[in-house]
Amino acid sequence: xxxxxxxxxxxxxxxxxxxxxxxxxxxxxxxxxxxxxxxxxxxxxxxxxxxxxxxxxxxxxxxxxxxxxxxxxxxxxxxxxxxxxxxxxxxxxxxxxxxxxxxxxxxxxxxxxxxxxxxxxxxxxxxxxxxxxxxxxxxxxxxxxxxxxxxxxxxxxxxxxxxxxxxxxxxxxxxxxxxxxxxxxxxxxxxxxxxxxxxxxxxxxxxxxxxxxxxxxxxxxxxxxxxxxxxxxxxxxxxxxxxxxxxxxxxxxxxxxxxxxxxxxxxxxxxxxxxxxxxxxxxxxxxxx
Amino acid sequence: xxxxxxxxxxxxxxxxxxxxxxxxxxxxxxxxxxxxxxxxxxxxxxxxxxxxxxxxxxxxxxxxxxxxxxxxxxxxxxxxxxxxxxxxxxxxxxxxxxxxxxxxxxxxxxxxxxxxxxxxxxxxxxxxxxxxxxxxxxxxxxxxxxxxxxxxxxxxxxxxxxxxxxxxxxxxxxxxxxxxxxxxxxxxxxxxxxxxxxxxxxxxxxxxxxxxxxxxxxxxxxxxxxxxxxxxxxxxxxxxxxxxxxxxxxxxxxxxxxxxxxxxxxxxxxxxxxxxxxxxxxxxxxxxxxxxxxxxxxxxxxxxxxxx
Numbered sequence: 119x120x121x122x123x124x125x126x127x128x129x130x131x132x133x134x135x136x137x138x139x140x141x142x143x144x145x146x147x148x149x150x151x152x153x154x155x156x157x158x159x160x161x162x163x164x165x166x167x168x169x170x171x172x173x174x175x176x177x178x179x180x181x182x183x184x185x186x187x188x189x190x191x192x193x194x195x196x197x198x199x200x201x202x203x204x205x206x207x208x209x210x211x212x213x214x215x216x217x218x219x220x221x222x223x224x225x226x227x228x229x230x231x232x233x234x235x236x237x238x239x240x241x242x243x244x245x246x247x248x249x250x251x252x253x254x255x256x257x258x259x260x261x262x263x264x265x266x267x268x269x270x271x272x273x274x275x276x277x278x279x280x281x282x283x284x285x286x287x288x289x290x291x292x293x294x295x296x297x298x299x300x301x302x303x304x305x306x307x308x309x310x311x312x313x314x315x316x317x318x319x320x321x322x323x324x325x326x327x328x329x330x331x332x333x334x335x336x337x338x339x340x341x342x343x344x345x346x347x348x349x350x351x352x353x354x355x356x357x358x359x360x361x362x363x364x365x366x367x368x369x370x371x372x373x374x375x376x377x378x379x380x381x382x383x384x385x386x387x388x389x390x391x392x393x394x395x396x397x398x399x400x401x402x403x404x405x406x407x
Numbered sequence: 408x409x410x411x412x413x414x415x416x417x418x419x420x421x422x423x424x425x426x427x428x429x430x431x432x433x434x435x436x437x438x439x440x441x442x443x444x445x446x447x448x449x450x451x452x453x454x455x456x457x458x459x460x461x462x463x464x465x466x467x468x469x470x471x472x473x474x475x476x477x478x479x480x481x482x483x484x485x486x487x488x489x490x491x492x493x494x495x496x497x498x499x500x501x502x503x504x505x506x507x508x509x510x511x512x513x514x515x516x517x518x519x520x521x522x523x524x525x526x527x528x529x530x531x532x533x534x535x536x537x538x539x540x541x542x543x544x545x546x547x548x549x550x551x552x553x554x555x556x557x558x559x560x561x562x563x564x565x566x567x568x569x570x571x572x573x574x575x576x577x578x579x580x581x582x583x584x585x586x587x588x589x590x591x592x593x594x595x596x597x598x599x600x601x602x603x604x605x606x607x608x609x610x611x612x613x614x615x616x617x618x619x620x621x622x623x624x625x626x627x628x629x630x631x632x633x634x635x636x637x638x639x640x641x642x643x644x645x646x647x648x649x650x651x652x653x654x655x656x657x658x659x660x661x662x663x664x665x666x667x668x669x670x671x672x673x674x675x676x677x678x679x680x681x682x683x684x685x686x687x688x689x690x691x692x693x694x695x696x697x698x699x700x701x702x703x704x705x706x707x708x709x710x711x712x713x714x715x
Contacts, residue, residue, distance in 0.1 A: 175709075343706060343707050344706065344707075344709060366710065
């Protein structure tokens with residue numbers, strides 16, 4: 119018999135490239151199907167959200183200004199890091215009994231592929247979403263997509279990792295920074311992901327992770343005026359209404375997916391999942407003719 | 408100068424850190440934020456300053472949030488002063504008019520102070536003639552650090568004399584003596600420079616931490632050392648000196664920590680813009696954000712408040 123004392127991990131938040139505890143000091147116990155506590159996660163407060171937005175704000179322009187090739191390399195590096203934590207992520211996904219270990223492995227592989235896919239899109243989506251408009255006059259007229267800014271992401275409870283990756287990959291691809299609220303029922307995979315991303319060359323503050331309760335944070339995601347867009351999946355009808363009402367305050371872009379099938383590669387790896395969080399800028403330029 | 412007071416660095420740091428642990432909530436926070444706002448010297452001291460930027464800053468100083476009555480249902484206070492370079496004083500004077508917001512001008516060869524004394528005095532005189540209500544002078548840190556305290560004392564006396572005679576109807580203008588604590592190396596030196604300045608300025612004049620051009624600028628422990636020098640002068644001979652931390656104070660929360668330190672060191676009497684100022688450029692926007700958050704429950708964006 120092994121009488122070693124168990125060392126349970128307390129997963130922390132990821133804000134601005136650091137891993138702080140929640141300022142509120144609260145935690146949530148995560149249990150396995152047998153009802154045993156397997157880890158603790160932070161129970162984030164609205165002030166953690168505020169701090170995450172402040173962190174994102176300082177770094178987002180730099181991320182958007184990085185060349186498409188560099189963003190592509192970094193997204194690919196993220197895929198590599200997820201691949202490196204394949205076993206740990208699969209264990210985390212199945213730890214609460216939401217999936218079998220085998221399904222969890224498949225889920226992690228799909229996450230890796232999805233990141234690699236958007237690594238490829240960084241220098242290609244502008245050609246798909248942008249255009250050269252026909253005008254009558256000696257001008258060129260271009261429409262080019264630019265990053266929206268800071269996007270709040272509310273990940274679905276399940277699939278806990280694939281849902282999150284599917285929402286953030288297209289958003290990061292175009293130069294936005296994200297503040298993510300992880301799955302409420304199993305936030306551990308998201309926390310492991312944050313630890314993996316810390317070594318992925320993604321600038322600190324571009325990906326910020328909160329764990330906690332939607333009931334408490336949704337209204338602050340919705341009403342924070344510095345957040346420019348909201349991407350959510352698997353949220354309740356009431357939360358959806360809160361998001362949309364709050365977003366009206368500063369005209370945030372809101373995209374709420376209802377019962378999405380995250381295994382649908384053609385839908386979730388399409389450039390049209392990038393489109394909701396870019397702004398189109400149209401430029402006139404004399405053609406010199 | 409008389410006796411020399413030394414500072415226990417460890418205890419000063421610990422004491423200063425303790426002020427950041429007070430819980431300031433609800434009504435106390437509301438009052439604190441508004442008081443802090445009224446103590447701001449809204450500052451622009453850049454080589455790229457233009458009359459247009461100064462005018463825009465003055466408009467913001469008078470009415471920090473033009474839609475305050477609609478959003479908050481109240482009129483927020485103006486800031487205490489606008490702090491500019493001497494060449495911008497006429498512009499600020501005209502823009503501020505009779506609003507009650509003071510024109511503060513840095514002078515005496517800001518930020519280094521490395522100019523001949525007669526040039527520095529003329530710099531001061533000119534700023535006063537152009538309409539400055541307050542002069543922020545720098546001391547010659549080179550002279551101070553090499554122990555030539557008499558030179559520093561002499562320049563403070565001379566600038567004080569110019570300030571005492573100047574102003575409308577010769578009523579005098581206020582003086583703030585910038586010690587540039589980031590260059591003074593030790594807390595003992597900060598205390599010694601504070602004592603030296605306090606000895607030669609008039610009641611109601613200020614001592615000030617920094618130019619904002621040197622890092623570190625204002626810190627809580629440095630400000631505490633200076634506040635304690637002020638307290639001792641007040642207890643010894645009843646001379647009331649003001650305090651202005653400047654540089655590095657960017658958040659509303661920091662400003663509340665400073666107010667706590669001020670109240671617990673010098674008492675309620677000093678909780679007025681006549682005796683305490685914040686030298687800052689971005690602090691005002693953060694205070695406005697917090698006031699809006701308290702009122703509406705929503706976090707505001709930085710672009711919600713006008714530039715300047």
